[in-house]
Structure formats: structure tokens, C-alpha cells
Amino acid sequence: MPADRAGDRDGEKRSFAGKRWQAKLRGGGHGARPWDPDIGWPATAGTVRAGPVVQLRQATALTSEEYVRREDWRQARLDRCPVHGVAECGLRRLGTYRRVEPAGMRVARYYCAAAQTTFSLLPDCLAARLPGDLDEVERVVAAVEAAPSVEAAADKLRPDIELPGAIRWVRRRLGPVRAVLLALVTLRPDHLGGCTPTLRDVGARLGAPVLRQIRAQSDKRLGALAAPVGFGPRPRPRTRRPPPREHDPGPDPAPHTG
Numbered sequence: 001m002p003a004d005r006a007g008d009r010d011g012e013k014r015s016f017a018g019k020r021w022q023a024k025l026r027g028g029g030h031g032a033r034p035w036d037p038d039i040g041w042p043a044t045a046g047t048v049r050a051g052p053v054v055q056l057r058q059a060t061a062l063t064s065e066e067y068v069r070r071e072d073w074r075q076a077r078l079d080r081c082p083v084h085g086v087a088e089c090g091l092r093r094l095g096t097y098r099r100v101e102p103a104g105m106r107v108a109r110y111y112c113a114a115a116q117t118t119f120s121l122l123p124d125c126l127a128a129r130l131p132g133d134l135d136e137v138e139r140v141v142a143a144v145e146a147a148p149s150v151e152a153a154a155d156k157l158r159p160d161i162e163l164p165g166a167i168r169w170v171r172r173r174l175g176p177v178r179a180v181l182l183a184l185v186t187l188r189p190d191h192l193g194g195c196t197p198t199l200r201d202v203g204a205r206l207g208a209p210v211l212r213q214i215r216a217q218s219d220k221r222l223g224a225l226a227a228p229v230g231f232g233p234r235p236r237p238r239t240r241r242p243p244p245r246e247h248d249p250g251p252d253p254a255p256h257t258g
């Protein structure tokens with residue numbers, strides 16, 4: 001903490017402290033663990049797991065390959081705590097976590113001890129709550145739009161797995177993206193009036209790559225926009241119960257990430 005701010009520490013602490021805060025500052029719920037004004041509560045694995053994880057955007061034009069090659073998670077910065085609006089609430093860097101796909105990818109994290117919240121800084125190249133790239137998700141949806149059917153697109157996109165698994169793999173990307181496109185054309189008639197909720201139509205207005213454009217232009221509303229484009233929950237898939245005697249195609253082949 002800079003010297004010119006050190007004298008304000010007590011005043012700052014009071015100004016952060018709402019009722020729940022004051023309990024935390026007194027040690028409520030944290031046993032004997034000491035509060036350190038410079039780092040906040042120690043971010044043990046237990047305290048980190050206990051709190052929610054909030055995804056934030058790291059604006060970048062890099063592709064995933066470039067991002068990994070440059071290890072650009074080192075450049076990801078969170079200057080202020082999104083909960084408290086300042087950095088002196090105990091916000092601190094909490095290393096990175098590894099994504100399974102793309103290989104070598106890491107995502108920078110911060111932790112606010114007072115809010116018991118972890119913030120992960122997701123670069124624009126990555127899909128949220130799905131493995132892999134946002135551009136890859138876009139290629140899948142574009143392939144479906146260009147194909148005569150979801151089944152035909154799935155067969156072409158994932159020849160390495162059985163068709164039922166390939167269809168689920170496609171639908172896990174297609175469904176949420178269609179929901180996002182539909183929400184956009186419905187909620188932004190000023191920009192997207194007359195568009196059908198397709199990548200082709202929305203992309204003609206917003207530019208390409210379309211999903212990255214949507215993420216960048218929805219910067220302040222990403223929590224309300226469904227993953228994998230925004231950082232809200234993925235829409236629940238419609239239940240498609242197979243007839244009782246239909247052959248069970250088995251577990252989904254693709255890995256999940258958070």
C-alpha cells in the first residue's frame with residue numbers, strides 16, 4: 001500500500017465495512033485466522049472453494065494460440081475489486097488456473113477476501129463454461145447454419161465419435177449461442193432490428209468474428225448474457241427424453257470445464 005494511503009487505512013476499513021463486513025473484520029466465521037490489512041484473509045483452498053467464482057472479461061484480440069504462446073495471462077490485471085470498487089479491500093492476485101483446452105491455456109485469478117469471491121479473467125478468445133475457443137464454438141454454429149440439418153453438421157464436424165454423441169456435442173454449443181442471438185435481436189431492435197437470430201444476419205451488422213464482437217459490445221452486461229458468449233449460466237437444454245426402449249448412446253465424449 002502506498003505511504004500516502006497508509007494513513008487512510010482505518011477510514012477505508014470503516015467505509016468498506018457493512019454489517020456483514022464488520023462481522024468478518026471482527027473475525028466472525030473465520031475462527032482464529034488473522035486479518036492482514038495488506039492481504040486480507042489468507043486465501044486457503046478452503047476459503048477459496050467456499051466463495052463464489054465470478055468471471056470477468058480480459059479484452060484481447062489474440063487468438064488462443066497466440067495467448068498461450070505469449071502467456072498473456074501474465075498481463076491480465078484487475079485494478080479494482082468489482083465488489084468494493086477499490087483495491088485495498090484485500091483484493092489480491094491468486095495465480096492462475098489451467099484450462100484443459102486449448103492445451104497450455106491458463107486463466108488469471110484474483111481473490112477478494114472480504115467478499116470471499118474469486119474473480120477469473122477470461123480472455124476474449126475463450127468460451128465460457130465450455131472447453132475450447134469461442135471461435136471454435138462459432139465455427140460449429142456456422143457449420144450448422146450452412147448444413148441441411150444438425151445431424152448432417154454433427155456427422156461432418158465430429159467423424160471421430162458416434163453420431164448421437166456428435167449431435168450432443170453440437171447441441172451443447174448451438175443451443176446457448178442461439179439463445180444469445182435471440183436475446184440480442186429481441187433486446188437490441190435499434191441495432192439488430194429485422195435480423196433473424198443467426199450468425200449470418202447478426203454478423204452482417206456486428207462484424208466478425210461474431211461471438212467475440214458480441215462479447216466485446218456486451219461488456220457491461222456479460223453476467224446477463226448466457227455462456228459460452230457471456231458469463232451467465234448456460235440455458236438449460238430442453239429435455240429430450242428418448243422413448244423407453246431406445247438404445248442408450250452412452251456418456252458424452254467431450255470433456256467439461258467450469
Ligand SMILES: [Zn+2]
Nearest residue numbers: 081084089112
Ligand atoms: Zn473486494
